[in-house]
Amino acid sequence: MKEKVLAAIKEYNLIEENDNIIVGVSGGPDSMALLYSLLEVQNSIPFNVHIAHVNHGVRGDDAESDQLFVERIAKELNLPYYTKNVDMVGYGKEKGISSEEAGRELRYGFFRDILLKVGKGKIAVAHNKNDQAETLVMRFLRGTGIDGLKGMEFRVEDIIRPILGIDRREIESYIEKNKIETVLDKTNLEPIYSRNKVRLELIPYIEENFNPNIINTLWRMSNIAATDGRFLEEYSKERFNIIVKNKDKHSIILESGKFLKEHKSIQQRIIRVAIENLNGTLQGITETQINIVLRLFLALETGKEVHLSNNIVAKTRYNDLIIAKDHERDVVKYFYKLGIGETNLEGIEYSFKVRVFPKEKNLILDKSKNTRYFDFDMVKGSLGVRNRLDGDRIRPFGMKGTKKLKDYFIDEKIPKELRDRIPLIVDEENIIWVVGYRTNDLYKITENTKKILSISYN
Amino acid sequence: MKEKVLAAIKEYNLIEENDNIIVGVSGGPDSMALLYSLLEVQNSIPFNVHIAHVNHGVRGDDAESDQLFVERIAKELNLPYYTKNVDMVGYGKEKGISSEEAGRELRYGFFRDILLKVGKGKIAVAHNKNDQAETLVMRFLRGTGIDGLKGMEFRVEDIIRPILGIDRREIESYIEKNKIETVLDKTNLEPIYSRNKVRLELIPYIEENFNPNIINTLWRMSNIAATDGRFLEEYSKERFNIIVKNKDKHSIILESGKFLKEHKSIQQRIIRVAIENLNGTLQGITETQINIVLRLFLALETGKEVHLSNNIVAKTRYNDLIIAKDHERDVVKYFYKLGIGETNLEGIEYSFKVRVFPKEKNLILDKSKNTRYFDFDMVKGSLGVRNRLDGDRIRPFGMKGTKKLKDYFIDEKIPKELRDRIPLIVDEENIIWVVGYRTNDLYKITENTKKILSISYN
Numbered sequence: 001m002k003e004k005v006l007a008a009i010k011e012y013n014l015i016e017e018n019d020n021i022i023v024g025v026s027g028g029p030d031s032m033a034l035l036y037s038l039l040e041v042q043n044s045i046p047f048n049v050h051i052a053h054v055n056h057g058v059r060g061d062d063a064e065s066d067q068l069f070v071e072r073i074a075k076e077l078n079l080p081y082y083t084k085n086v087d088m089v090g091y092g093k094e095k096g097i098s099s100e101e102a103g104r105e106l107r108y109g110f111f112r113d114i115l116l117k118v119g120k121g122k123i124a125v126a127h128n129k130n131d132q133a134e135t136l137v138m139r140f141l142r143g144t145g146i147d148g149l150k151g152m153e154f155r156v157e158d159i160i161r162p163i164l165g166i167d168r169r170e171i172e173s174y175i176e177k178n179k180i181e182t183v184l185d186k187t188n189l190e191p192i193y194s195r196n197k198v199r200l201e202l203i204p205y206i207e208e209n210f211n212p213n214i215i216n217t218l219w220r221m222s223n224i225a226a227t228d229g230r231f232l233e234e235y236s237k238e239r240f241n242i243i244v245k246n247k248d249k250h251s252i253i254l255e256s257g258k259f260l261k262e263h264k265s266i267q268q269r270i271i272r273v274a275i276e277n278l279n280g281t282l283q284g285i286t287e288t289q290i291n292i293v294l295r296l297f298l299a300l301e302t303g304k305e306v307h308l309s310n311n312i313v314a315k316t317r318y319n320d321l322i323i324a325k326d327h328e329r330d331v332v333k334y335f336y337k338l339g340i341g342e343t344n345l346e347g348i349e350y351s352f353k354v355r356v357f358p359k360e361k362n363l364i365l366d367k368s369k370n371t372r373y374f375d376f377d378m379v380k381g382s383l384g385v386r387n388r389l390d391g392d393r394i395r396p397f398g399m400k401g402t403k404k405l406k407d408y409f410i411d412e413k414i415p416k417e418l419r420d421r422i423p424l425i426v427d428e429e430n431i432i433w434v435v436g437y438r439t440n441d442l443y444k445i446t447e448n449t450k451k452i453l454s455i456s457y458n
Numbered sequence: 459m460k461e462k463v464l465a466a467i468k469e470y471n472l473i474e475e476n477d478n479i480i481v482g483v484s485g486g487p488d489s490m491a492l493l494y495s496l497l498e499v500q501n502s503i504p505f506n507v508h509i510a511h512v513n514h515g516v517r518g519d520d521a522e523s524d525q526l527f528v529e530r531i532a533k534e535l536n537l538p539y540y541t542k543n544v545d546m547v548g549y550g551k552e553k554g555i556s557s558e559e560a561g562r563e564l565r566y567g568f569f570r571d572i573l574l575k576v577g578k579g580k581i582a583v584a585h586n587k588n589d590q591a592e593t594l595v596m597r598f599l600r601g602t603g604i605d606g607l608k609g610m611e612f613r614v615e616d617i618i619r620p621i622l623g624i625d626r627r628e629i630e631s632y633i634e635k636n637k638i639e640t641v642l643d644k645t646n647l648e649p650i651y652s653r654n655k656v657r658l659e660l661i662p663y664i665e666e667n668f669n670p671n672i673i674n675t676l677w678r679m680s681n682i683a684a685t686d687g688r689f690l691e692e693y694s695k696e697r698f699n700i701i702v703k704n705k706d707k708h709s710i711i712l713e714s715g716k717f718l719k720e721h722k723s724i725q726q727r728i729i730r731v732a733i734e735n736l737n738g739t740l741q742g743i744t745e746t747q748i749n750i751v752l753r754l755f756l757a758l759e760t761g762k763e764v765h766l767s768n769n770i771v772a773k774t775r776y777n778d779l780i781i782a783k784d785h786e787r788d789v790v791k792y793f794y795k796l797g798i799g800e801t802n803l804e805g806i807e808y809s810f811k812v813r814v815f816p817k818e819k820n821l822i823l824d825k826s827k828n829t830r831y832f833d834f835d836m837v838k839g840s841l842g843v844r845n846r847l848d849g850d851r852i853r854p855f856g857m858k859g860t861k862k863l864k865d866y867f868i869d870e871k872i873p874k875e876l877r878d879r880i881p882l883i884v885d886e887e888n889i890i891w892v893v894g895y896r897t898n899d900l901y902k903i904t905e906n907t908k909k910i911l912s913i914s915y916n
Contacts, residue, residue, distance in 0.1 A: 141668045141669050141672065143669075143675035143678055144679065145679070145682040197668075202667075202668075206599060209655060209659075210600075210652065210798075211599050211600060211840060212814045212834060212909075214599065216839050220601055220886070224745070227723045227726070228603065230723070231721040232686060232690075234721065235721075263693075264685050264689070265685045265688070265690075287678070340670060356666070356670045376670060380671070381675055428674075
């Protein structure tokens with residue numbers, strides 16, 4: 001294990017001499033193996049190890065005993081130890097993000113704070129080869145491109161993953177051989193049940209029926225995707241720099257003549273680069289939004305604009321293609337994916353329950369106010385919930401054509417202040433339900449319906 | 459359905475006016491829906507429809523009654539009808555390919571023969587959106603890159619797939635609504651059981667547990683991958699044309715100075731372009747082989763060479779990187795993937811049976827001459843069978859180090875003529891078994907072995 005970790009450190013330039021390495025230690029086997037293997041590597045490269053542990057404020061006593069365990073280990077190893085108690089659920093509610101995202105933000109925030117105090121270095125986290133395979137499977141099942149299939153990387157800025165290339169089995173045997181104490185696995189911090197279902201059900205099924213070596217197959221796939229993905233990223237940034245005409249903190253202007261000459265694959269990426277340049281992040285920006293911007297830019301009709309998540313606006317003006325911050329708005333545009341099961345969106349104070357079941361004869365659907373039923377086979381792509389965007393249209397139940405959502409709101413006499421707060425259930429093409437109001441006629445249950453999608457809110 | 463088919467025809471330029479469209483009709487629902495929707499489209503675009511049916515020489519009476527059915531339909535519709543009886547199993551044996559590959563070759567060969575006779579046109583085949591999803595899942599499970607994830611295309615040269623974007627459900631309801639007669643589905647022509655297992659087990663499981671809309675999700679994924687894949691392909695060909703110094707039918711010479719400046723993603727693709735240019739195909743060329751060539755080209759040691767499948771050799775000479783045909787050899791280099799279950803390789807007159815099972819206490823392994831057992835967790839990537847390549851090394855059972863396979867053959871007194879005919883079971887890193895001779899020591903069963911891989915040959 002030590003040799004593999006050392007090889008990864010060298011190949012990906014993870015640790016430099018005298019770096020301060022903040023090791024995120026939950027106490028589970030992965031992070032303990034990471035910690036001990038880094039201590040072994042110290043014989044080859046001189047660097048400092050700091051132990052950091054976050055108590056996420058869930059799992060009560062268990063979490064406290066984990067915290068005490070990591071503290072004791074740090075003492076025994078005579079290593080600097082930092083710990084913090086956070087309230088990930090409360091923070092998530094406050095920021096309008098899921099508690100998993102909140103946990104991640106708080107955790108990395110804490111690690112970075114330590115790094116700021118102790119000086120130059122990196123944050124080491126304990127993802128392994130099986131985690132990588134699970135990530136790839138989950139992304140594949142939800143839909144992704146090459147950028148998703150590259151999975152996690154050995155290094156992203158100041159975050160390093162020295163044991164990413166090592167599989168769970170080798171970690172376990174390392175723990176066993178070196179008689180390293182650990183606490184139970186921390187999977188209960190993971191986003192709900194899907195990762196566990198992938199780990200415990202789907203991957204074993206694939207191993208048995210299709211590819212006994214799926215973990216390694218996916219590892220290789222992630223490497224291929226990473227190579228192609230890195231090239232596309234570098235190339236797009238190069239092209240972006242050539243195509244950009246003006247760039248400040250309010251807007252980015254691209255030259256349409258040059259933009260139009262690029263391949264569609266690169267055009268899409270240039271739009272992403274522009275948004276990321278302006279906003280620091282691509283979070284909340286979907287494939288669909290990028291394609292809407294692309295259509296706008298290709299049509300090049302002066303004066304048109306589209307509003308995206310995070311108050312970004314894309315517009316055209318003569319030969320300028322513009323991505324800008326939308327200062328007129330103070331409404332947060334949100335978008336969350338909805339999976340089967342219950343999703344609790346604390347940020348918008350709604351929870352949704354999604355079910356799919358076959359339409360059997362004599363089936364009686366419960367007519368509760370909070371539940372609506374749809375023809376499941378009409379759904380295009382995955383489901384999501386968001387608030388309104390410019391250009392939204394709806395085909396209200398019982399009507400033939402579509403109408404502007406804005407006009408629908410006016411007809412329904414919904415006051416302006418409320419309109420941004422009404423959740424819309426969407427698939428990747430249409431609004432299928434204005435929650436609390438009308439559903440989309442296209443998705444209604446008919447005699448041809450085979451499966452029923454039921455959505456409830458609270 | 460007609461509108462969607464027409465839209466696809468226009469978007470992908472599938473049919474031009476007065477084209478002769480050879481429609482491959484098995485008689486199953488997909489090909490019958492394709493046939494009837496093309497007849498509807500004839501109202502919008504004038505073209506000629508020809509019906510072609512291949513009897514593959516398997517499934518006896520059933521196949522004959524399908525053939526008679528298609529013949530009757532052609533008569534009723536008053537359309538030109540072509541049919542051919544082939545022996546796909548025998549042809550496969552003769553050519554050293556699997557019978558599925560043989561079937562495909564014979565089928566498309568027949569369609570092209572018709573096209574040659576009737577003049578300018580295309581061959582229309584009946585793959586649909588579900589087939590596409592199944593293809594993506596199968597490729598994902600076996601390992602693939604962006605080029606695999608793009609799936610099948612609406613058009614590749616003279617082959618068109620007008621109903622690729624239509625899902626099985628819509629096809630069925632079209633068949634039902636228009637009261638179109640069909641015969642049973644032709645899935646028994648498909649490569650063994652894995653596609654059926656994907657269709658009947660895995661996809662329904664994914665729909666129920668992860669993504670009810672996986673068919674559409676994968677459809678979108680294939681579109682994204684196709685866009686990126688097309689760009690990478692075009693860009694690599696562009697770069698290839700700049701880097702190529704000399705090109706004739708015996709060899710292709712690349713200029714190393716320019717080659718070294720490219721991104722690794724593009725370097726790999728340039729090697730593929732070169733091989734395809736020289737050989738007309740990339741069949742049999744694995745990811746591993748491309749990487750071996752890349753390492754050779756990057757090291758740039760004059761006089762070194764590596765031999766690839768299909769008698770292609772890659773070598774370096776001062777500043778020249780050379781891909782050439784290897785005229786000294788008349789041995790066919792083959793490579794087949796081995797999955798769990800039985801694989802019958804008629805081309806090399808061997809069949810292999812692969813099983814994986816847990817190592818339980820008191821397990822007694824049958825010591826038959828034709829079966830060997832391995833530590834399954836040692837296997838890297840997927841299994842394959844091939845004959846020897848230059849540079850092959852083996853770590854014979856009971857030995858510590860590795861030795862050249864050539865030396866092993868000499869020690870074992872295996873005559874030169876036989877050496878190319880001995881199948882080697884390989885994973886993506888090592889030879890794990892010289893069939894009929896020694897196994898690889900690395901893969902032996904130890905007390906730590908958890909799962910046993912058993913391979914038998916016949």
